[in-house]
Amino acid sequence: xxxxxxxxxxxxxxxxxxxxxxxxxxxxxxxxxxxxxxxxxxxxxxxxxxxxxxxxxxxxxxxxxxxxxxxxxxxxxxxxxxxxxxxxxxxxxxxxxxxxxxxxxxxxxxxxxxxxxxxxxxxxxxxxxxxxxxxxxxxxxxxxxxxxxxxxxxxxxxxxxxxxxxxxxxxxxxxxxxxxxxxxxxxxxxxxxxxxxxxxxxxxxxxxxxxxxxxxxxxxxxxxxxxxxxxxxx
Amino acid sequence: xxxxxxxxxxxxxxxxxxxxxxxxxxxxxxxxxxxxxxxxxxxxxxxxxxxxxxxxxxxxxxxxxxxxxxxxxxxxxxxxxxxxxxxxxxxxxxxxxxxxxxxxxxxxxxxxxxxxxxxxxxxxxxxxxxxxxxxxxxxxxxxxxxxxxxxxxxxxxxxxxxxxxxxxxxxxxxxxxxxxxxxxxxxxxxxxxxxxxxxxxxxxxxxxxxxxxxxxxxxxxxxxxxxxxxxxxxxxxxxxxxxxxxxxxxxxxxxxxxxxxxxxxxxxxxxxxxxxxxxxxxxxxxxxxxxxxxxxxxxxxxxxxxxxxxxxxxxxxxxxxxxxxxxxxx
Numbered sequence: 001x002x003x004x005x006x007x008x009x010x011x012x013x014x015x016x017x018x019x020x021x022x023x024x025x026x027x028x029x030x031x032x033x034x035x036x037x038x039x040x041x042x043x044x045x046x047x048x049x050x051x052x053x054x055x056x057x058x059x060x061x062x063x064x065x066x067x068x069x070x071x072x073x074x075x076x077x078x079x080x081x082x083x084x085x086x087x088x089x090x091x092x093x094x095x096x097x098x099x100x101x102x103x104x105x106x107x108x109x110x111x112x113x114x115x116x117x118x119x120x121x122x123x124x125x126x127x128x129x130x131x132x133x134x135x136x137x138x139x140x141x142x143x144x145x146x147x148x149x150x151x152x153x154x155x156x157x158x159x160x161x162x163x164x165x166x167x168x169x170x171x172x173x174x175x176x177x178x179x180x181x182x183x184x185x186x187x188x189x190x191x192x193x194x195x196x197x198x199x200x201x202x203x204x205x206x207x208x209x210x211x212x213x214x215x216x217x218x219x220x221x222x223x224x225x226x227x228x229x230x231x232x233x234x
Numbered sequence: 235x236x237x238x239x240x241x242x243x244x245x246x247x248x249x250x251x252x253x254x255x256x257x258x259x260x261x262x263x264x265x266x267x268x269x270x271x272x273x274x275x276x277x278x279x280x281x282x283x284x285x286x287x288x289x290x291x292x293x294x295x296x297x298x299x300x301x302x303x304x305x306x307x308x309x310x311x312x313x314x315x316x317x318x319x320x321x322x323x324x325x326x327x328x329x330x331x332x333x334x335x336x337x338x339x340x341x342x343x344x345x346x347x348x349x350x351x352x353x354x355x356x357x358x359x360x361x362x363x364x365x366x367x368x369x370x371x372x373x374x375x376x377x378x379x380x381x382x383x384x385x386x387x388x389x390x391x392x393x394x395x396x397x398x399x400x401x402x403x404x405x406x407x408x409x410x411x412x413x414x415x416x417x418x419x420x421x422x423x424x425x426x427x428x429x430x431x432x433x434x435x436x437x438x439x440x441x442x443x444x445x446x447x448x449x450x451x452x453x454x455x456x457x458x459x460x461x462x463x464x465x466x467x468x469x470x471x472x473x474x475x476x477x478x479x480x481x482x483x484x485x486x487x488x489x490x491x492x493x494x495x496x497x498x499x500x501x502x503x504x505x506x507x508x509x510x511x512x513x514x515x516x517x518x519x520x521x522x523x524x525x526x527x528x529x530x531x532x533x534x535x536x537x538x539x540x541x542x543x544x545x546x547x548x549x550x551x552x553x554x555x556x557x558x559x560x561x562x563x564x
Contacts, residue, residue, distance in 0.1 A: 050456055076458035084456070090449040093442070101446045104439070105458040147457065 001064060003028045003186055004049070004080070004155055008058035009068075011048040018044045020210045021058060024188075026155060027202075031177070031187045033218065035194045035231050036207035042190045043085060045207070046157050050082040051075045063154070077105050081153035085160045085190075088144035091133030095124050098132050098143055102150030110150065117146040120179065138169040145176065149185075156180065158189040162196075174200060194231045198222045206231070243560065264411045265529045271417040273525025274424030275486060278479035279498065280505035280517040281431055282472030288448035288512030289468045292358060292371045296379035297476055297502060299386075302495030304346040304477025305484040306386050311338035312397055325400030328415035331485055335397050339481050343474035350473030351466050353378060359465075379496065386492045395490040420482045427475065428518055435514065440467050448512055500541050501528065504548035510558030520558070523547070 002025040012018040018041045026032045034042050047053040048068075049060050055068035062080055070078075090098050099117055103110040118125035121142040127135070132143055141161055148156060161177065162170040174196055181187050191197035198204050201218035206227060214227065221227050283297045294300075312334040316322065323332035357374055366374075405413045434441040440463070447454040447464045454461055483498065484490045505524045509516025524544050531543040551558065 052452065052456065072455040073458045073460060076456065082456050084453065087450055088453060090446045090453065092449050093445060097442055097446075100439075100442060101454070101457050101459065104443060104460075151458070 002026060002061075003030075003063065004188065005061045006045070006049060006058070007061075009045065009048055009055055009060065010057045011044060011053050011055050013044075013053070017056075018210050019048065022207065022210065022212055023058075024205050024212070024215075026186055026188050028154075029181075029184065029186055030202040031181050031189070031200055031218075033194070033197045033201040033204040034188070034190050034207060035192075035198070035204065035221075035227075036213070037231075040207045041210040042207055043159055044210075046082060046159055046188075046190065049075075049157065050080065073105070076151060079151070079154035080157070081148040081151055081155075082157040083144045083148045083159060083161065085163055089132040089135075089140055089147070092131060094131055095128045095135075095143055098147050099150055102147035106151065113150055113152070117149060120149075121146050121176070137165055138172070141165065141173060142176065145180075149180065153185060155186045155188065158187065160190050160192060162191065162193050170196065194227075195222065246559070261530055262533055263409050265533060266526055267411055267413055268417070269526030269529035270522060271420050271486060271525070272529055273522035274421045275479050275482050276498075276501050276505050276525050277428060277518050277521035278424055278475045278482070279502045280509070280521045281428065281514045282475040282479075283502050284506045284509065284512055284514055284517040285444070285448075285468050286472045287506065288514075289444060289451075289464060290358065290362075290371075291368055292375060293368070293503075294472075295372060295375040295499065296353075296382060297472070298495035298497070298499035299379045299382040300346055300350060300473055300476035300495065301480030301483065301498060302386060302490075302492060303349070303382050303480070304342045304473075305480035305490050305494065306390050306395075306492075307345045307477065308335065308338035308342040308481045309390070309395055309397060309484070309490055311341055313395075322398070324398040325402065328402055329419055330399040330402050330414075330416055330488070331397050332399075335481070335485070339478060342481055343477040346477035346480075347470040347473040350469040350476075354465060354469050383492050383496060390490075390492070392492055396488055397484065397490075399488065416485055420486055423478070423482065427478065431471065431475070431514065434471070440464070444468060497541065500548065501525070501544040504544040504551075507548050508551050508558055510560045513558065513560060516558055516560045519560075 004026040007023045008021045009019050010017060010021055022041065022045055024034070036042055044053055048055050051070050051072045058068070059066050060068040062078060065078070067075055067078065090101060093101070096114065099114045103113065118128060123139050124143055124146060132140065135143065145158070145161065158177070162173050165173065170193055177187060178200055189197060198218040198221050204216060204218050204221045205212065206214040214221065214224070216224065279297060279301055283294060286292055286294050316334045316337065321334055321337065323334060324330065326332045357378065358371060361371055361374060402415055405415065407413065435445055443454065443459045443464050444467060446457070446459060447461055451461065480495060483494060501524050505520035506517050508520030508523060509518065524547055527547060528540045528543045531540060
C-alpha cells in the first residue's frame with residue numbers, strides 16, 4: 001500500500017479550479033519529484049494535501065486514512081509535514097524559537113530533536129540566537145526544512161526548496177534532502193531544478209494544466225526526449 | 235513583531251534624545267511625570283490593541299470602549315455588589331481609592347476578557363471564516379464600539395460617576411515635581427503587567443505561538459499551532475489589559491464617563507502606529523512618548539487640545555515613518 005495516495009484531486013481558489021483530477025502516490029522510503037510549468041497546480045496540490053486548500057472531489061489517503069477534509073493541525077499530527085516555497089520561517093523569531101514552533105504539537109521534551117537539527121544543519125547552530133529574518137536565503141531554507149523535521153515526519157513535502165538560491169547552494173540543499181531521506185523519511189518535492197531533482201528521485205510526475213501528463217521512474221523521465229526538450233532545457 | 239536595532243535607528247533615537255535634552259531647560263518636569271503616568275495607561279490599552287492587530291489583522295475601534303466597559307464593570311462591583319457583603323471604603327493608605335477597587339480590578343479584567351472572546355466568536359470569527367477584508371472587520375468593530383457605549387449609557391446613564399474616594403496628599407519632590415500616590419500606583423501596576431506580557435510572549439509556548447501567528451499565520455497553521463486558542467488568548471489578554479487600563483484611567487481622572495474610552499482611542503492608535511503596528515514592545519515606547527507629549531503640550535496650549543497632539547503625532551508618523559520608529563523606513 002502506498003504511503004500517500006492522492007486520487008482524482010479537484011481543488012482551487014474561489015471560482016477558479018486549478019486541479020482537475022490529479023493522482024499521484026508516494027511509497028514508503030521514496031523520493032518523488034513533481035515537475036511542470038508555472039501555474040500547473042503543483043503548489044496547489046501540496047496545499048490540498050496538507051489541508052490549506054479544500055479538496056473538492058477526490059481523496060488523499062495517508063497511511064491508509066483519508067485526510068482530505070482534515071485541517072492542517074490534524075495532518076501535521078499524523079506525520080505529514082510541509083515546507084512552503086516562500087515565507088517559510090517566522091522572521092521575528094530566533095532560529096531556536098522557529099524550531100520550537102515546529103515542535104508545537106509535541107508533548108515530550110523535544111530538546112534533543114533541536115540538538116539533532118542543529119547537528120544536521122551546522123550553519124544554523126552557529127547562529128541559533130539570530131532572528132530568522134536576518135538569515136541568508138540558504139540558511140533560511142535550511143531552517144524551514146529543519147522546522148518541518150521537528151515532528152519526525154513520515155513524509156516531508158518540499159515546495160521548491162532550491163528556489164532563489166545561488167547555484168553553489170542548490171547542491172547543498174539536495175545533499176541535505178538525500179541525508180534526510182536516508183534516515184527513512186519519504187520525500188515529495190516540487191522542483192524547477194528538474195535535472196538534479198529527478199536524478200535523485202525514485203519516481204517523478206509531470207503535471208500540466210492541472211492534470212497528470214507523464215509519470216515514470218526518475219532516470220526514465222530524465223531520458224525521455226519530450227521531458228528533456230520542455231523541462232530540462234534541451 | 236520584533237525589536238532589532240540597526241545603526242540608522244540607533245542614531246535616529248539618539249537624535250531624538252538630544253532634541254529632548256535640548257528642550258529640558260524649558261519644560262516642567264512635573265508634566266513629564268504626569269505624562270509618564272498617562273503613558274502607562276495608554277500602554278496597557280495600546281499593547282492589547284497592537285496584539286489584536288498583529289494576530290487578527292483587525293484594527294479594533296472598540297478597544298477604547300472595552301476600556302470604558304471595564305471601568306464601569308469595576309464601578310458596578312465597587313458600588314453595587316461589594317457593599318452588600320459589607321466591603322466598602324475609600325482612601326486606602328496614601329491612595330484616594332479604597333480596597334474595593336483592588337478587588338474589582340481583576341474581576342473587571344476577567345469579565346472584559348471573556349466578553350472580548352465571546353464577541354470574537356459571535357462576530358469576528360464569522361467574518362474571518364467568510365474571508366472578510368480588513369476594512370469590513372474594522373467597520374464591524376466600529377459597530378461594536380457604538381453598541382458597547384450605548385449599553386454603558388443604558389445601564390449606568392450618561393452622568394459622571396466615580397469610585398468612592400477620599401482626598402490625599404500628593405508627594406512633593408524637588409524641582410516642583412508633584413506625584414499623586416494614585417499615579418505611582420498606576421505606573422507600578424502598568425510596569426508589572428507589561429513585564430508579565432513580555433514574559434508571556436518570550437517564555438511561554440502560547441506566547442511564542444502568538445508571535446508566530448502574528449509573523450506568518452499560514453506557517454503557524456502548517457506547524458500545527460492551534461490558531462483558535464491563539465485567537466482566544468489574544469482577545470483574553472487584550473481585553474483584560476483594556477479593562478485594567480479603563481479602571482486606572484477612571485482613577486487618574488477621578489471620574490467615569492461613557493465616552494471616556496472612545497475619546498482615548500486616538501492616543502491608543504497613535505501609540506500603536508508610533509511603535510510599529512503589531513509590535514507590542516514598540517507600543518510601550520509609543521505610549522510613553524504620546525503620553526509625555528500630550529502632557530507637555532499643556533505648558534503651551536490649551537489642555538483640551540491634548541487629543542489633537544496625539545492625532546498630530548499619529549499623522550506625523552504616518553507621513554514620515556509609516557512602519558513606526560522601530561520599523562523599516564519606507
